[in-house]
Structure formats: structure tokens, C-alpha cells
Amino acid sequence: MYGVPVIATGDILREAVAEGSELGRLAEGYMKRGELVRDDIVITIMEDRLDEPDVEDGFILDGFPRSFRQAEALDRILKEKKVELDAILNVVASSDTIVGRLSLRRSCPKCGAVYHMKDMPPKDDEICDECRSSLIQRDDDKVEIIRHRLEVYEKQTFPILERYETAGKAKEVRGELPIDQIPDEVKRVLGDP
Ligand code: AMP
Numbered sequence: 545m546y547g548v549p550v551i552a553t554g555d556i557l558r559e560a561v562a563e564g565s566e567l568g569r570l571a572e573g574y575m576k577r578g579e580l581v582r583d584d585i586v587i588t589i590m591e592d593r594l595d596e597p598d599v600e601d602g603f604i605l606d607g608f609p610r611s612f613r614q615a616e617a618l619d620r621i622l623k624e625k626k627v628e629l630d631a632i633l634n635v636v637a638s639s640d641t642i643v644g645r646l647s648l649r650r651s652c653p654k655c656g657a658v659y660h661m662k663d664m665p666p667k668d669d670e671i672c673d674e675c676r677s678s679l680i681q682r683d684d685d686k687v688e689i690i691r692h693r694l695e696v697y698e699k700q701t702f703p704i705l706e707r708y709e710t711a712g713k714a715k716e717v718r719g720e721l722p723i724d725q726i727p728d729e730v731k732r733v734l735g736d737p
Contacts, residue, residue: 545727546737549598552606553586555656556593558682578684578692580700583613590614594621610701631734632708637719639694645723646690650679663723 557575560568567585574581590608609615622629648661652672659666659679666672670679684693708714715733
């Protein structure tokens with residue numbers, strides 16, 4: 545929507561696991577259990593990614609930072625690059641909504657399109673509308689693991705919100721809205737692209 549790269553640490557880690565690289569081997573166990581991957585690993589990923597030239601006109605981080613150490617590292621990296629953070633989007637939804645969204649989420653392994661089997665289903669059962677590949681469910685989108693990921697969020701990630709609230713950077717997105725209204729909600733919060 546905003547014409548800048550979206551950098552999702554989860555996507556980078558899942559690709560590494562699929563490739564069977566050293567990074568993937570290090571990360572796989574944590575991801576399966578719904579735990580955070582070690583800070584030093586994800587911080588290195590982010591440092592390397594933000595050295596790429598395509599981020600020069602801006603970027604969106606998805607799923608990073610998720611701990612105090614990561615937030616501190618992000619401050620340092622941005623300072624070194626003389627980049628100012630515009631906003632942190634805090635997507636607010638109840639645990640029940642999140643479990644409902646994630647447990648029925650399916651994604652396309654080829655083009656990355658994401659569906660919800662009840663609220664945003666593909667036209668043909670479990671087949672991607674865009675590229676006709678078979679859709680998959682993430683290993684960590686099982687209800688018990690989702691609940692554990694929420695606990696990890698409460699303990700390790702929620703506390704870092706305060707630093708962005710204090711800095712006046714935290715903006716709330718109403719995640720309870722129907723899925724198809726979320727793009728407009730993001731525009732309301734961030735301004736038009
Ligand atoms: P996500 O795709 O953002 O839901 O992330 C999926 C999984 O990847 C998480 O449950 C973690 O195991 C790992 N992960 C992604 N981003 C991070 C991060 N910033 N710090 C630690 N682990 C992460």
C-alpha cells in the first residue's frame with residue numbers, strides 16, 4: 545500500500561527453515577514451540593536486512609522488535625543510519641479473536657497470499673486464487689501453540705510498548721474490525737499512502 549518493503553522476521557526465519565540453512569537449524573525449534581528465537585540471531589538478521597539498498601525510501605517492520613534487547617538494537621541501528629521511526633502500530637484484538645484468526649489462517653507457499661477459511665476464504669477450497677498452489681497451515685498456527693505465543697507476547701513483547709507510547713510513536717489499530725476493513729484502518733492511523 546505504501547510502496548516500501550515489508551520486512552517480516554517471521555518470513556525470513558521460515559524461509560531459512562525451508563532452505564535448511566544454518567540459521568534455519570538454529571531457529572526451527574524455537575519457532576515450532578512458539579518461543580522467541582534468540583535475540584542475537586534476529587538482531588543480526590535485521591542489521592543485515594537494513595543494509596540492503598531497497599530500504600532507502602522507507603520500510604515497514606513486521607514482528608520486530610519483540611523484546612527489550614531487540615528494541616534497544618533497533619534504536620541503535622536507526623540512529624546509526626540517521627533514520628527516524630514514524631510510528632509503531634499496535635494492533636489490538638482479544639485473545640479469542642486472535643486464536644480465531646490464526647487457527648483458520650492458510651497461506652500460499654508460492655506467492656505468500658494469506659486467507660482466512662471463514663472470513664476471507666479462497667474461491668476453491670484450499671487452493672490459492674492468485675497462483676493455484678495448494679494452501680498450507682503454519683505449524684505454529686495450532687491452538688495450543690497460538691495460546692503459548694500469546695503468553696510469550698504478554699511477557700516479552702507487550703512491555704516494550706511503553707517506550708513507544710512515552711515517545712508518542714505508538715498508534716492503535718482496531719484489529720477487531722472485519723479483516724477487509726483493516727487496510728482502511730491502517731490508512732486512518734498512518735495517513736494516506
Ligand atoms: P511471525 O511470523 O511474526 O508470527 O513469527 C513466527 C515465529 O518466528 C515466532 O513465533 C518466533 O518463533 C519467530 N520470530 C519472528 N520474529 C521474531 C523476533 N523478532 N524475535 C524472536 N523470534 C521471532
